[in-house]
Amino acid sequence: MKKILKTLLGVWNTKTVVAIAIGAALFGVLMNFGGIPIFTNTNLTTAMIIPVIVGSMFGPVPAFISCAVGNIIADLIGGWGFWFDWSVGNGVLGFIVGLLPLYGAKINEGIFKPIHAVIYAVTCVVGNAFAFGVITPLLTMAFYGGEESITFLQAIAGGIANTIILVVVGIPILFALARRNARSTNLKMEEEKE
Amino acid sequence: MSTPIVEFKDFGFKYKSQSAPTLHDINLTICKGEKVLILGPSGSGKSTLANCINGLNPFSYDGVITGSCKVAGMETKDASIFALSKVVGTVLQDSDAQFVGLSVGEDIAFALENQSMPRKEMLPKVEWAAGVVGMSDFLMHVPYELSGGQKQKVALAGVLHGDVDLLIFDEPLASLDPRMGMTAVELIDRMHKEQNKTVVIVEHRLEDVLYRSVDRIVLMNEGRIVYDGVPDELLASDLLTRYGIREPLYIKAMKYAGCELTPDQNLSDIEGMDLSPFEDKLKQQQLVQLEKYVPKVGEEILKVQNVSFAYGKDPVLKNISFSVRRGEKVAFVGKNGAGKSTMAKLICGIIRPREGQVLINGTDYMKYSIKEIGEKIGYVMQNPNQMLVKDIIRDELELAMLLRGKSRQEIDEAVKKTLKMCGLYPMRNWPVSAVSYGQKKRVTIASILVLQPEIIILDEPTAGQDYRHYTEIMEFLDELNREYGITIVFITHDMHLAIQYTDRAIVFSEGELVADDSVFRVLSNDQVITRANLKQTSLYTLAMRLGIEPEAYIEHFINYERMVRAHGQQASD
Amino acid sequence: MDNRLLINLIPGETFLHKLTGKTKVRTFLILMVYIIMSFDLRLIMPLSILSIMGLVSLKPQWKIIKFFFIIIGLMNVLNIVLFWLADPNIGTMWCGGTTTVLFRLTERLFLSAETLWYLCVRFIKMMTSFMVSLVFILAITPSELAAGLYSIKVPYKICTIFSIAFRYIPDIGRDFQNIKISLQTRGVELDPKKSSIGKRLKQNILILVPLITTSFDRVGNISNAMDLRGYGRGRTRTYYSEHEELKADKVFKALYIILILFCVYWIITQNIMAETLSMWYPFV
Ligand SMILES: Nc1ncnc2c1ncn2[C@@H]1O[C@H](COP(=O)(O)OP(=O)(O)OP(=O)(O)O)[C@@H](O)[C@H]1O
Ligand SMILES: Nc1ncnc2c1ncn2[C@@H]1O[C@H](COP(=O)(O)OP(=O)(O)OP(=O)(O)O)[C@@H](O)[C@H]1O
Ligand SMILES: [Mg+2]
Numbered sequence A: 001m002k003k004i005l006k007t008l009l010g011v012w013n014t015k016t017v018v019a020i021a022i023g024a025a026l027f028g029v030l031m032n033f034g035g036i037p038i039f040t041n042t043n044l045t046t047a048m049i050i051p052v053i054v055g056s057m058f059g060p061v062p063a064f065i066s067c068a069v070g071n072i073i074a075d076l077i078g079g080w081g082f083w084f085d086w087s088v089g090n091g092v093l094g095f096i097v098g099l100l101p102l103y104g105a106k107i108n109e110g111i112f113k114p115i116h117a118v119i120y121a122v123t124c125v126v127g128n129a130f131a132f133g134v135i136t137p138l139l140t141m142a143f144y145g146g147e148e149s150i151t152f153l154q155a156i157a158g159g160i161a162n163t164i165i166l167v168v169v170g171i172p173i174l175f176a177l178a179r180r181n182a183r184s185t186n187l188k189m190e191e192e193k194e
Numbered sequence B: 001m002s003t004p005i006v007e008f009k010d011f012g013f014k015y016k017s018q019s020a021p022t023l024h025d026i027n028l029t030i031c032k033g034e035k036v037l038i039l040g041p042s043g044s045g046k047s048t049l050a051n052c053i054n055g056l057n058p059f060s061y062d063g064v065i066t067g068s069c070k071v072a073g074m075e076t077k078d079a080s081i082f083a084l085s086k087v088v089g090t091v092l093q094d095s096d097a098q099f100v101g102l103s104v105g106e107d108i109a110f111a112l113e114n115q116s117m118p119r120k121e122m123l124p125k126v127e128w129a130a131g132v133v134g135m136s137d138f139l140m141h142v143p144y145e146l147s148g149g150q151k152q153k154v155a156l157a158g159v160l161h162g163d164v165d166l167l168i169f170d171e172p173l174a175s176l177d178p179r180m181g182m183t184a185v186e187l188i189d190r191m192h193k194e195q196n197k198t199v200v201i202v203e204h205r206l207e208d209v210l211y212r213s214v215d216r217i218v219l220m221n222e223g224r225i226v227y228d229g230v231p232d233e234l235l236a237s238d239l240l241t242r243y244g245i246r247e248p249l250y251i252k253a254m255k256y257a258g259c260e261l262t263p264d265q266n267l268s269d270i271e272g273m274d275l276s277p278f279e280d281k282l283k284q285q286q287l288v289q290l291e292k293y294v295p296k297v298g299e300e301i302l303k304v305q306n307v308s309f310a311y312g313k314d315p316v317l318k319n320i321s322f323s324v325r326r327g328e329k330v331a332f333v334g335k336n337g338a339g340k341s342t343m344a345k346l347i348c349g350i351i352r353p354r355e356g357q358v359l360i361n362g363t364d365y366m367k368y369s370i371k372e373i374g375e376k377i378g379y380v381m382q383n384p385n386q387m388l389v390k391d392i393i394r395d396e397l398e399l400a401m402l403l404r405g406k407s408r409q410e411i412d413e414a415v416k417k418t419l420k421m422c423g424l425y426p427m428r429n430w431p432v433s434a435v436s437y438g439q440k441k442r443v444t445i446a447s448i449l450v451l452q453p454e455i456i457i458l459d460e461p462t463a464g465q466d467y468r469h470y471t472e473i474m475e476f477l478d479e480l481n482r483e484y485g486i487t488i489v490f491i492t493h494d495m496h497l498a499i500q501y502t503d504r505a506i507v508f509s510e511g512e513l514v515a516d517d518s519v520f521r522v523l524s525n526d527q528v529i530t531r532a533n534l535k536q537t538s539l540y541t542l543a544m545r546l547g548i549e550p551e552a553y554i555e556h557f558i559n560y561e562r563m564v565r566a567h568g569q570q571a572s573d
Numbered sequence C: 001m002d003n004r005l006l007i008n009l010i011p012g013e014t015f016l017h018k019l020t021g022k023t024k025v026r027t028f029l030i031l032m033v034y035i036i037m038s039f040d041l042r043l044i045m046p047l048s049i050l051s052i053m054g055l056v057s058l059k060p061q062w063k064i065i066k067f068f069f070i071i072i073g074l075m076n077v078l079n080i081v082l083f084w085l086a087d088p089n090i091g092t093m094w095c096g097g098t099t100t101v102l103f104r105l106t107e108r109l110f111l112s113a114e115t116l117w118y119l120c121v122r123f124i125k126m127m128t129s130f131m132v133s134l135v136f137i138l139a140i141t142p143s144e145l146a147a148g149l150y151s152i153k154v155p156y157k158i159c160t161i162f163s164i165a166f167r168y169i170p171d172i173g174r175d176f177q178n179i180k181i182s183l184q185t186r187g188v189e190l191d192p193k194k195s196s197i198g199k200r201l202k203q204n205i206l207i208l209v210p211l212i213t214t215s216f217d218r219v220g221n222i223s224n225a226m227d228l229r230g231y232g233r234g235r236t237r238t239y240y241s242e243h244e245e246l247k248a249d250k251v252f253k254a255l256y257i258i259l260i261l262f263c264v265y266w267i268i269t270q271n272i273m274a275e276t277l278s279m280w281y282p283f284v
């Protein structure tokens, strides 16, 4: 139990702080300059991949923070105004997709197997359903009031866009990063065989 | 003597991730007020040693310490990195990464903020430190408005205030242009003399550090100290060449001339040493007839005509004209921000001239796309990590060919040939992460070469690399030039490199082309040197003192060196 | 990249710029609560006017600001149109139960005075929220933001995340440019007009992988530099960028304290104790 809690929280040294900050910066930049808008408040953006990476290296709580802070930073550099309902929703999603080390996927050690990809895809769907099907609409209604179906529809659109990105773009990136970080052990000089 | 501030006794250090220790049997004492230079080939453990003093080892990098290391009386393995940070100030190599504040003032104040010092007390300290390094007028500037040299100064100021007694500099000169490097060395020297700090410098560029005297040099190899003594003795010996460290040019010239160097000749001070015992030999050497080196060049391949360019309002390049011939080796040199990299991007068509023309093989390049120009001109950027997108070396080379729709057979052939040319063939199936920085650099060069460009442009190919890697890369490029007639353009701050490996230098300053001539002529032209923030090499000083025309002297030295490289040392006798 | 950020890195010269980070952050937070808590035009209008004045006083680059106004304005218009389409009768329950039809398109789609009122108020509320944020963004610097958050008891490691992130955003922008250039010269087509969405996603992967690795490669160096200068040694820290409180800060302090009290009163009486949804509607 204690161990799980520790994995959740991560180790809070300077390295973690800096990595979260770099993650948040990347998130903010990608949110503003790396997306394709598809619906009001909704972007097909590659930014969501960042919490996955922070999560895989440092655990879900750092992922949550880098995502939530990243969102605020995106609003600060982009000038879109603040949308706390979406920031929190993204943060929650960040937490859920950042659960990677809990099921053994460690990108920075080069560990990401097909089974991890499957679990990851499931957490993406569940995470999006929860974050944008429950958290964000609730907060939107609490903050700004409004029509349930529209609020819900917007959130669902956002959720679906995110899921697509997280699965379609995320999985190849995770494999690529894992391969890149793999400190392969049995490297041999291969001379020409002719 | 005076009190020791650092004391290593039978010290050893092993990184947790390594199976063998990185440092062995270190016995070293550094006393208060000393200035010590740590030299050694790459991977010899210099940074590891420095990090054992400031506490990064083992607090940031896990590892096991044997023996003892005391800093200001504290046993480092029992002290905390915070306690050590009160005694030791460290300036790391990467001046960009260590600038953590959002403005100059904030960055200098960072250590004070961490001590919870009230702002009122902080302000005068920050102003004082900024004044010492000459950055008082820049307190409100943001990091990307500063040049590399200015960032380095800020890093210095950041460790100055407070009561640190010991300053450690890990490769402080790596990213600076020659003049900035000189300024940094002067600054460190002033710190040492005026503030009475103990100074430890880790640096490859021996000649540049010796511009101001050091008390002691520690030479390391494979984790052991192989020499610990005064500079003159080291310069007189053959230890430097034996351990693969670049000797100062004037020492090399004297050794070529067959001078008998002894430790009592004040060798580390080119201005002050007594040259009379060597004068005859040096002058005689000058009479040695060398076959004149004539570079093999072909027709004009690239022509830049009256080109001007601006990113925004301010012009970055103003009315530049030059041309390059097939098979030439050209260096772009000049101060930080002069527009060298911009020129390279312009030649590659990534940005296009506002005025003027660029001709490739006689055709205006405006009708070519970036992709098409890319087949003729390859551009290798400074940071290999920014260029490598695939994870297996082989795939990296194949990427561009696949995108160009080449046939499988064609690709296989070209990739194989290039891998062999670059000495990467045995590692073709390795992940990019498993090779060293120098090898990564070679992968990026290979990924451009495979496209068989006619011209290859390299942006600071040797920055941040040690002498061995650097020689390796340069020799390899030289070979390409000789065997395959590839035209090479280097962008570099390293005059030594320009001297050794190029025929011609094009000098930029503030967006203007201020000289276009052979390297030795550029380097003996005072006016150009001042305008472009370059620096005379020690050969120039030597020639002046001998009363020889510097231009001729440097040219002779270069030709001689070229001959030695081609035939080995024995040919000289 | 550097000049595409809306937030300033160096404090400006106007009245609002010169407040401390503490004042800016606190005032902003309480104003957000103020906007969120009500649908009452009598509360929203004054703030709306104040935020316009604030915006003008900051002397922003209108060319850039205009762009955001248009985009956000359009987004909010679209939003209320959707609201209307979903439930044309939405105003009725807010404005006391009456339905005064102004005109009718079909059986289902009609516009009532109450709905029009509700949608207008909603639009003004969203735009005010946007303008207050914009004033905040234009008036503050990242270091002041960090200091301001620290002053409301946010742990300083979290505050550091903000300032470090802003410090390295321009570097990330530069990396991005360079990676793009190197790919282009090697023959990757990156012109958005010339490739489909699927292709663009694929290219994104090609750029993202090196971008992520180079960015995270920095972490070790940065954290070493911070450790070596004693980051994290104590429980507290001070901020170089946070100057002493001036007279204006004290005035603001008095104002936001009054505002807090008012908000508490309003939330208790109007939001918690209210039984039905309702808003101020002058034409009952
Ligand atoms: N964090 C680390 N973890 C594991 N091994 C390391 C680490 N840092 C350095 N090493 C190893 O220790 C050895 C010495 O490295 P060090 O950085 O001290 O060399 P150096 O003399 O400073 O070289 P350079 O001139 O290239 O900076 C190298 O073989 C390196 O692989
Ligand atoms: N993308 C850009 N947008 C705006 N200005 C730029 C851009 N790139 C460079 N500059 C500016 O153009 C000038 C020339 O820059 P460039 O990078 O060509 O210099 P350089 O000679 O390569 O310097 P260094 O030796 O430091 O690499 C500088 O003042 C720089 O600030
Ligand atoms: Mg080192």
Ligand SMILES: [Mg+2]
Pocket (backbone or CB within 6 Å): B340, B341, B342
């Ligand atoms: Mg450059």
